[in-house]
Amino acid sequence: xxxxxxxxxxxxxxxxxxxxxxxxxxxxxxxxxxxxxxxxxxxxxxxxxxxxxxxxxxxxxxxxxxxxxxxxxxxxxxxxxxxxxxxxxxxxxxxxxxxxxxxxxxxxxxxxxxxxxxxxxxxxxxxxxxxxxxxxxxxxxxxxxxxxxxxxxxxxxxxxxxxxxxxxxxxxxxxxxxxxxxxxxxxxxxxxxxxxxxxxxxxxxxxxx
Numbered sequence: 001x002x003x004x005x006x007x008x009x010x011x012x013x014x015x016x017x018x019x020x021x022x023x024x025x026x027x028x029x030x031x032x033x034x035x036x037x038x039x040x041x042x043x044x045x046x047x048x049x050x051x052x053x054x055x056x057x058x059x060x061x062x063x064x065x066x067x068x069x070x071x072x073x074x075x076x077x078x079x080x081x082x083x084x085x086x087x088x089x090x091x092x093x094x095x096x097x098x099x100x101x102x103x104x105x106x107x108x109x110x111x112x113x114x115x116x117x118x119x120x121x122x123x124x125x126x127x128x129x130x131x132x133x134x135x136x137x138x139x140x141x142x143x144x145x146x147x148x149x150x151x152x153x154x155x156x157x158x159x160x161x162x163x164x165x166x167x168x169x170x171x172x173x174x175x176x177x178x179x180x181x182x183x184x185x186x187x188x189x190x191x192x193x194x195x196x197x198x199x200x201x202x203x204x205x206x207x208x209x
Contacts, residue, residue, distance in 0.1 A: 028108035035110055038094075038117040043082060043152065044072035044124075049116075058152035059159060062139050063127075066161050070139050073124030079145050080152045084128060084137035085173050088180040091121035095183035115187065122184045125177050126200050133207045137173045138162040171208045178204035 040052045043059045062082070063070025074090065076083050098105060098114050105111040128136040144157040164170030181201035188194040 028110070031105075031108055031110050032113070035113045035117055038074065038090075038120070041074045042072075042120060043075055043080075056153045058155070059139070062159050063136070063161055065159070066163075068130055068136065068161065069127055070124075070136055070161055072120065072127065073139075074121060075152060078149075079142075080140060080150075080155050080157070081142060081145050082124075082139040084125070084135070085176055087121060088125060088173070088176040091118055091125065091180040092176070092183045094118045094121070095180070095187040098187040099183070118184050118187055119193075122181060122197060125180060126196070129177065129200050129204060132203045134163060134165045135170070135174055135177060135204070135207070136161050136163050137170060174204050174208035178202075178208060 036051060039050060040055060042050070042052075042055065043062070045057050045060060046055060059080070059082075060071055070082075073082050074087050075081065076086060094114060095118050098111070098118065102111060105114050130136070139159055139161050141158045141160050145155075148155070148157055150156075164173055178201045181197045181204065185194040185197035185201060188197060
């Protein structure tokens with residue numbers, strides 16, 4: 001997602017002290033808005049802590065056609081697709097932002113929001129990893145979705161799930177998903193949740209190799 005580059009740049013700006021007499025922009029507010037973007041991209045049943053109040057629950061039946069719960073995660077961009085590869089990369093970058101710039105995030109009261117953004121992504125990625133060698137990498141049909149620009153709360157386009165497994169390989173997707181969960185495990189190192197992340201990451205890495 002494009003906002004990831006902005007997020008990293010903002011975090012680097014927060015880490016650089018400015019001299020006296022120079023204009024100091026409110027990078028903390030800009031950082032807040034960047035993380036708020038991810039809440040606007042949420043799919044599934046939204047929590048009571050949701051700050052983007054004009055968003056509602058959506059795509060609550062994702063995965064039901066194949067007997068799997070694929071609700072949650074993030075929509076890709078300006079559409080209502082859920083693509084595993086960019087979502088996994090997003091989680092990877094968010095997690096490393098916390099690892100590298102945790103103190104800056106904490107100083108601007110954004111650490112909890114960043115951790116929540118990571119968690120929202122990892123919960124979906126682990127749902128999609130239903131077995132050691134089975135990972136759902138996409139929900140939605142790109143052609144029909146892109147032909148109809150509508151709110152996710154109102155969408156009627158097909159929510160077709162696409163899977164990688166031993167007969168439909170996708171080592172790149174499996175590896176990036178494993179990387180995302182591994183990075184998230186480092187970010188959550190002080191929380192027992194990191195053990196669950198590591199388990200999925202290690203099994204995903206074995207599949208990718």
